[in-house]
Amino acid sequence: MNGGVQPASKQSMRRHNLALVLRQVAAGQSASRATVAAQVGLTKATVSSLVEELRLAGLVVEHVPENQGRVGRPGGALALNPRGAAGVGVEVNVDYTAVCVADLTGAPRVRLTERVRNRGRSAEETLYAAGRLAARACAAARRAGLAPVQVNLGVPGLVRDDEVLHAPNLDWHRVPAAMLLKRGLGRQPLEVSVDNEANLAAIGEFQARPAGAGDSFLYVSGGIGIGAGLMVDGTLFRGGGFAGEIGHVTVRPDGGECGCGARGCLERYAGQDALLLAAGIDPAQPADPDLPPVGAEARGRRGEGQFGLATATSEGPVDQLAALAAAGDEAATDALTVAGRALGVVLSSAVNLLDPPEVVIGGIYARLAPWLLPILQEQLNSRVTSGRWRPDRLQVSGLGAEAAVRGAAGAGVQTILRDPSAYIDLTSPAG
Incomplete structure (x- = not known):
C-alpha cells in the first residue's frame, strides 16, 4: 500500500517540467538547452523536447549564432519571447483609469490612461469603461505582435474571490468586478482576476527592482x-x-x-x-x-512596438x-x-x-x-x-503612480510563467 499517495501522471509531470524550464529561461542569462538541463536536473533530451514545445508556442526564442562551425545541434541562447504572450494590467482609481500591457519579459509595451472622476460613477459604468480601455490596449498590443492572455484588475479596496467587498473611496460595496470588467472587454477570450491596488503596486515594485x-x-x-x-x-x-x-x-x-x-x-x-x-x-x-490628450497613441522608438500615452x-x-x-x-x-x-x-x-x-x-x-x-x-x-x-x-x-498598473500587468505575466502548459493548451489548435 502506498498510503493513498498517487504517482504523478504524465500530464502533471509535463506541466511541472514546462514551468521549471520556462522559469529557468526567465532567470538565466542567455542559457543554452544544455545549460538549462544541467540547472534543472533533467536530461538534455527531455529539456530539448520541452524547449521545442515552448518555442513552438511562442514563449521562448532561440538565438543560434551564425557559422558556429560545430557538428550537430548548435548551442543557441534561449530567452523569453518579447513578441508572444502578454499580461494586461488595469487599475481603477478615484481620479483615473489606467491600462498597461507587458510582454513576457515584463517590459511595458502599451500604456493607456483615462483621467476621469470615478468617484460618483456607478461601478457598472466605471468598470465597463475600464474594460473598453483595456480592449483598446489589447488591440494595440496585437498590432505590435503580442498575444494578451491574462487581465489583472487593481482597485483601492478589499477584494475576495474577484469581488470588491468594500472600496470606501469609490463608494463600492459587494461589486462583482471581474464580471463587470469582462462586459467592457467584449468577446475577447481573456481571464480576469481582481486584487487590491496596493498589493499589485508592491508586486510591481518587486519586479522592477534592479x-x-x-x-x-x-x-x-x-x-x-x-x-x-x-x-x-x-x-x-x-x-x-x-x-x-x-x-x-x-x-x-x-x-x-x-x-x-x-x-x-x-x-x-x-x-x-x-x-x-x-x-x-x-x-x-x-x-x-x-x-x-488621453487616448492619443504615440508610437515609441521604431521597431519596439511600444505606445506611450499620458x-x-x-x-x-x-x-x-x-x-x-x-x-x-x-x-x-x-x-x-x-x-x-x-x-x-x-x-x-x-x-x-x-x-x-x-x-x-x-x-x-x-x-x-x-x-x-x-x-x-x-x-x-x-x-x-x-x-x-x-x-x-x-x-x-x-515607478511612482504607475506601480499598481505595472504590477497588475506583471502579475499576468507571472501567471503564464508559473503554468505555461495552461497557455499552450488554451492557444493550441486542439484547445
Missing part, C-alpha cells in the same frame, strides 16, 4: 487612499486576505471620521485629498492642460503642491509636515512590529519625497525601538 536588490520590503502607496504591501522573500504577504490596509490605521482616536466609518485614520492626515485641502488646493481640479503619473494638483512647496509656500509645507509626521508614526509602528529590511514609499509620496523623506526619517529614528534604523532602509519607488 539585480541584487533585496526581495523583502514594506511598500507604501500614497494616493487618495493609502495602501501597503509586504513582500517577504519575493512573495506578497496577504495574511487572511486583507493585509496592508495601512491607510486605516488609527493616528488619532478622536480624529475626524474616515470614509471607512472609523475615526482618525491615517488617510485623514496623509491621503491625497487631505494634503491638497490643507495646502489650499482644490482636489477636484483637472490635470495639467498641457499634457497630451499616464497616471500626471497628477496636476499634486504637481501644484510640489511646486508650492518648492517655492516655500507656508500652507503647502505645513500640510506636508503634518502628513509626514502622521505617516512616520504609522511606519515606525509597522517597522517595530514587522522589522522589514526596507520601507519603500510610492504613489504620490514618490513625487513628494523631497519634503516627506526628512520628516519620515526623523520619525523612524526616534520611534524604531531597535535603534538600528539606517537612512538607506527608506527608499523611494522609481
